Amino acid sequence: MxxxxxxxxxxxxxxxxxxxxxxxxxxxxxxxxxxxxxxxxxxxxxxxxxxxxxYIGNFDGRDGGYLKIPVQQNAIVLSVSEQADNALSAIPGSKMVEWLKARGPENPSVFRVKADNGAQSMVAVNPYTGEVVDTWPRRSGWYDFADGIxxxxxxxxxxxxxxxxxxxxxxxxxxxxxxxxxxxxxxxxxxxxxxxxxxxxxxxxxxxxxxxxxxxxxxxxxxxxxxxWTGVWGSKIMQAWSTFPAEKWDNIPLSDDTHASMNHAPRTGVPWALEQTPMPASGSDAGTASIASGAPVTVDSVAALAHELGFTARYRVSYPSGENGVWTINQDTMSADAEDPFSDRTVHIDRYTGNVLANVAFADYSLAGKAMAVGTPFHMGLMGLWNLxxxxxxxxxxxxxxxxxxxxxxxxxxxxxxxxxxxxxxxxxxxxxxxxxxxxxxxxxxxxxxxxxxxxxxxxxxxxxxxxxxxxxxxx
Structure with a gap:
């Protein structure tokens, strides 16, 4: 010195x-x-x-994704529709809302179902046997209690x-x-x-x-x-000028609902850049042909399409809601689907024709949308052990x-x-x-x-x- x-x-x-x-x-x-x-x-x-x-999200998991199931040698995975039927039977009178693909070979498929009174439940199903592993009310765990605060x-x-x-x-x-x-x-x-x-x-x-x-x-x-994500600075200022422009979806019908309608408080599950963007609507000849003409548009054909489109890690499929609703395939890092935010992707499919109405990837977001797509999972500690x-x-x-x-x-x-x-x-x-x-x-x-x-x-x-x-x- x-x-x-x-x-x-x-x-x-x-x-x-x-x-x-x-x-x-x-x-x-x-x-x-x-x-x-x-x-x-x-x-x-x-x-x-x-x-x-x-720590709950990383070690216990959300939505039952880390539950373990026994796997027999040479076990064959049942079709998603078969698994879904068993999930519905566990909650009589309910209807299907969403399917979460199993995280790995030792984890169950998880289905979100909705009863007539609006109550939603999660059902974990063994994808090899169709056995219902567990059921629980949605958003009722310690993670969700902490998230509400x-x-x-x-x-x-x-x-x-x-x-x-x-x-x-x-x-x-x-x-x-x-x-x-x-x-x-x-x-x-x-x-x-x-x-x-x-x-x-x-x-x-x-x-x-x-x-x-x-x-x-x-x-x-x-x-x-x-x-x-707040109500004034977030939704009224930041999201208002940086949301994904629906005009990029040429010549497709749009719903009166926005992507935020797919969220269920307190936790959001839709990418920040898409929340205020109108949803596409089914019921036209618009879009890009994807599922073979004449083939039924079911959760099985949608899951097969997700594989063809290159979805990796865990992804989720949302069922159509209403007559004009669409099938939605979504992989989102902030929902703990993957550790790589650059792989985030949302695809909407016409429920009648099977045409892809919209295909939004990380590269399509605005600069602010990209920053949030990376910043939100970083904020939540979801990008790997180093992040935690x-x-x-x-x-x-x-x-x-x-x-x-x-x-x-x-x-x-x-x-x-x-x-x-x-x-x-x-x-x-x-x-x-x-x-x-x-x-x-x-x-x-x-x-x-x-x-x-x-x-x-x-x-x-x-x-x-x-x-x-x-x-x-x-x-x-």
């Missing part, structure tokens, strides 16, 4: 200390504090439920909005956190290494900063991909950042003081207003709900907290 002039070192330290005490630095610290105050409970919940879903806190639209605000404010927290961390003396090497020689609050701060810097890029990616390990690190890091933030705040409180928030204080002349206004304008344009929350917080800070002595003391 090179030597330095003591006077130069002293000057650098003085400049760094001055920067840390600057009004803008204190303002960034205050906004980092306020954003953290709101998002800590939400980020902690998301991290815990995210871990739960990843992770998606909208099990509060519907209200929970979705809260999580969207929290995600937007988390981005504000990341930006302000990186600004606070930025080394003012140019010593970037030391900035990336925690100082383990300290103790107390200084050690907590060093670890909080160190982990926060390393995890910030991944957390930002998780937040963006998660927000893309990395996401585990991110989730545990988020939990540590939340806990360490609370610990540092508690240690910063003066002893035997009244109950106060002890937010970082900013000079009374508030020279940070313009900077804060500009930052909020940018956030408001990019993330409307988060921007609205920031405007409300700023208004409270300026118009209420700063004017009432008791509140000013409590929030100081």
């Amino acid at each position: 090179s030597t330095s002039n003591p006077n130069d070192v002293g000057a650098v330290r003085a400049a760094t200390s001055a920067a840390i005490k600057s009004p803008f630095y204190l303002a960034a610290w205050r906004w980092h504090f306020y954003a953290g105050l709101f998002v800590i409970p939400f980020l902690t919940i998301l991290a815990i439920t995210g871990l739960t879903m990843m 992770h998606s909208d806190l099990m509060m519907g639209t209200t929970g979705d909005r809260f999580l969207e605000i929290a995600a937007g404010l988390s981005i504000v927290m990341i930006i302000t956190g990186l600004y606070l961390w930025w080394p003012r003396d140019g010593s970037f090497l030391h900035a990336f290494v925690p100082n383990l020689k300290t103790s107390g609050r200084a050690l907590w701060l060093s670890l909080h900063t160190f982990i926060g810097v390393y995890v910030s890029v991944f957390l930002l990616l998780f937040l963006i991909t998660g927000m893309s 390990v990395l996401n585990t690190f991110v989730c545990l890091s988020v939990i540590f950042l939340s806990v360490s933030g609370v610990v540092m705040w508690w240690m910063r409180r003066p002893t035997k003081s009244a109950i106060r928030l002890f937010a970082p204080r900013v000079p009374e002349n508030r020279p940070h207003w313009r900077g804060a206004m500009l930052a909020m304008l940018i956030v408001s344009l990019a993330f409307p709900l988060a921007g609205l929350a920031l405007i409300v917080a700023l208004a409270l800070d300026i118009l209420v907290l700063s004017r009432i002595p008791a509140l000013r003391s409590a929030f100081a």
Whole structure:
């Protein structure tokens, strides 16, 4: 390590200390504090439920895909229609909705059926013997319980909005956190290494900063991909301008339903880029001939077509819904069908003619659609063991950042003081207003709900907290 002039070192330290005490630095610290105050409970919940879903999904599986069945030597697979008939007999009075191809030779076929009252069940069938292995109500497991919390806190639209605000404010927290961390003396090497020689609050701060810097890029990616499924920023802004254009399907009839009609809350099963795209409709001569003319269009012929089209790994076949419904073959990484998002594919088939009405692959998505096709399964830890390990690190890091933030705040409180928030204080002349206004304008344009929350917080800070002595003391 090179030597330095003591006077130069002293000057650098003085400049760094001055920067840390600057009004803008204190303002960034205050906004980092306020954003953290709101998002800590939400980020902690998301991290815990995210871990739960990843490990259940990777080791226990979803929709019974990892159930094991005995396989006799030279066993022959029954036709899908035979397996489907046995699945329907297990739930009398039901009708078929979807077939999930077995993951491997030792796993069952899984069928989704729907009763007259609308209740849906899953039925696992031994593809060699036709024996029903197991039945269970759809979306009733621990994975789905965690998913319900992770998606909208099990509060519907209200929970979705809260999580969207929290995600937007988390981005504000990341930006302000990186600004606070930025080394003012140019010593970037030391900035990336925690100082383990300290103790107390200084050690907590060093670890909080160190982990926060390393995890910030991944957390930002998780937040963006998660927000893309939300009700305002996701569906009204991002999906609205980046959805797959149905105009690419030349001269085929379209249904009044969109692909989102194939989803069943809380978990989606349709690619993000297709959710708002209208579904094709059966009942015309449109499309490309695929199933031989005159041959019956059944689940067996559709499954054979899927093989001819090159579907690999697990895929699923959705049965037509209504007179104009279509058969749909879908392989989607975010549904844990495969580990390669570039292999994602959706094919729609006319239920009467067997013609392929639409064939959408990864390459057909918009740039945002491609980013989501990769980002969503990455977010869910579905792209292999490396993805699970990395996401585990991110989730545990988020939990540590939340806990360490609370610990540092508690240690910063003066002893035997009244109950106060002890937010970082900013000079009374508030020279940070313009900077804060500009930052909020940018956030408001990019993330409307988060921007609205920031405007409300700023208004409270300026118009209420700063004017009432008791509140000013409590929030100081």
